Amino acid sequence: MTNEGERPPGPPPTGAAFLLAQLGAHAADLFAERLATLDLTPAQSGLLRLLAGSPGRSQRELADDLGMPPSRFVAFADELEQRGLIERRRNPVDRRLYAVHLTDEGGTLLAQLRQVGAEHERLMTEGLSEPEREQLTGLLRRLAERQGLSPGVHPGFRSMRAERTGRRKGVPGNR
Amino acid sequence: MTNEGERPPGPPPTGAAFLLAQLGAHAADLFAERLATLDLTPAQSGLLRLLAGSPGRSQRELADDLGMPPSRFVAFADELEQRGLIERRRNPVDRRLYAVHLTDEGGTLLAQLRQVGAEHERLMTEGLSEPEREQLTGLLRRLAERQGLSPGVHPGFRSMRAERTGRRKGVPGNR
DNA sequence: TATTGTTATACTCTATAACTATA
DNA sequence: TATAGTTATAGAGTATAACAATA
Numbered sequence: 001m002t003n004e005g006e007r008p009p010g011p012p013p014t015g016a017a018f019l020l021a022q023l024g025a026h027a028a029d030l031f032a033e034r035l036a037t038l039d040l041t042p043a044q045s046g047l048l049r050l051l052a053g054s055p056g057r058s059q060r061e062l063a064d065d066l067g068m069p070p071s072r073f074v075a076f077a078d079e080l081e082q083r084g085l086i087e088r089r090r091n092p093v094d095r096r097l098y099a100v101h102l103t104d105e106g107g108t109l110l111a112q113l114r115q116v117g118a119e120h121e122r123l124m125t126e127g128l129s130e131p132e133r134e135q136l137t138g139l140l141r142r143l144a145e146r147q148g149l150s151p152g153v154h155p156g157f158r159s160m161r162a163e164r165t166g167r168r169k170g171v172p173g174n175r
Numbered sequence: 176m177t178n179e180g181e182r183p184p185g186p187p188p189t190g191a192a193f194l195l196a197q198l199g200a201h202a203a204d205l206f207a208e209r210l211a212t213l214d215l216t217p218a219q220s221g222l223l224r225l226l227a228g229s230p231g232r233s234q235r236e237l238a239d240d241l242g243m244p245p246s247r248f249v250a251f252a253d254e255l256e257q258r259g260l261i262e263r264r265r266n267p268v269d270r271r272l273y274a275v276h277l278t279d280e281g282g283t284l285l286a287q288l289r290q291v292g293a294e295h296e297r298l299m300t301e302g303l304s305e306p307e308r309e310q311l312t313g314l315l316r317r318l319a320e321r322q323g324l325s326p327g328v329h330p331g332f333r334s335m336r337a338e339r340t341g342r343r344k345g346v347p348g349n350r
Numbered sequence: 351t352a353t354t355g356t357t358a359t360a361c362t363c364t365a366t367a368a369c370t371a372t373a
Numbered sequence: 374t375a376t377a378g379t380t381a382t383a384g385a386g387t388a389t390a391a392c393a394a395t396a
Contacts, residue, residue: 014316016299016312016315018296019315019316020202021199022199023195023199023315023319023324024195024197024198024200024203025200026319026324027195028199031196117190117192117193121190121191121192121193124191124192127317127318128314128318132314133191136191136314136315136318137190137191137194139303139307139311140194140195140198140311141189142302143299144194144198146301147299149197149201
């Protein structure tokens with residue numbers, strides 16, 4: 001088989017796009033591991049952060065933001081509610097809606113989560129000087145904006161499986 | 176709930192680690208879309224590239240490199256063989272092993288794949304000047320090395336699902 | 351006995367589509 | 374009639390473990 005392209009056959013791709021995918025997957029894996037320390041999955045941490053930013057929204061809205069179907073969100077929220085991290089409050093005006101809130105315990109965990117995030121940040125950028133780190137962050141931010149990626153949520157949440165499956169039908173409105 | 180951390184509660188994380196995960200997932204998604212043009216999944220493209228670099232290896236070795244169990248590799252390779260892209264040759268010395276090779280047709284597709292890769296690279300780094308692109312690539316390469324990531328293969332292959340399931344028992348040794 | 355390739359089974363995960371209550 | 378939340382079912386994808394052939 002002849003090599004009729006522009007590139008040599010030996011060296012595998014080492015362009016920026018490939019490195020981004022590789023480092024991104026690695027970063028996600030590593031973060032998931034550290035998150036397991038707090039008994040959290042990436043998707044769960046995403047919800048906690050969402051609730052910190054804008055509390056009281058409906059399950060459907062939150063499900064949309066996390067990129068999961070509403071049906072899946074139910075079990076997802078059930079577990080966090082059982083663990084006392086989030087809270088569902090009925091909306092008095094429209095009783096079809098739940099308003100999802102962070103509990104105090106959830107807020108405490110969120111603080112820990114942020115520490116884990118900061119540590120993760122440090123470990124991922126290890127080996128770079130402070131100016132280099134800022135340079136990198138600046139370039140990445142520009143790329144993200146150019147690619148139309150909204151800050152704060154990323155698509156990887158969809159494919160992250162939940163850890164423990166021991167889900168019991170708990171407190172919430174047994175109709 | 177009080178904000179006892181170092182960061183303000185509003186702004187979501189925009190550090191380098193988060194951006195890497197976000198951009199990495201985006202890059203992988205985009206690349207998978209472009210790959211679909213050639214009727215290839217990321218994992219399949221990974222195998223083609225592996226075979227181009229070091230042909231004739233055993234299925235077990237290749238499965239290990241791709242991060243999939245040998246049992247899964249069988250169906251995976253079956254499809255590519257049916258499509259005439261790869262070839263299984265019996266090793267005369269050790270008849271337990273297959274030596275997996277790229278066919279001529281596979282080589283042709285690999286060339287197209289590289290074009291797609293180059294186009295992907297261009298689109299992902301859009302908006303950066305040439306020096307900036309090199310700067311970014313250099314920083315990413317250093318990070319990848321520091322994190323112990325081997326060049327050429329990334330972990331994301333595991334979670335990519337195959338497209339078409341129409342798999343028939345074909346040519347290979349029906350024992 | 352160990353190893354490659356293979357097949358079969360069992361399981362996890364998920365979306366789709368009903369269904370209930372409220373509007 | 375439409376929408377939020379929920380539940381149930383059915384399907385895709387996978388790893389685990391047995392199995393056959395060869396070493």
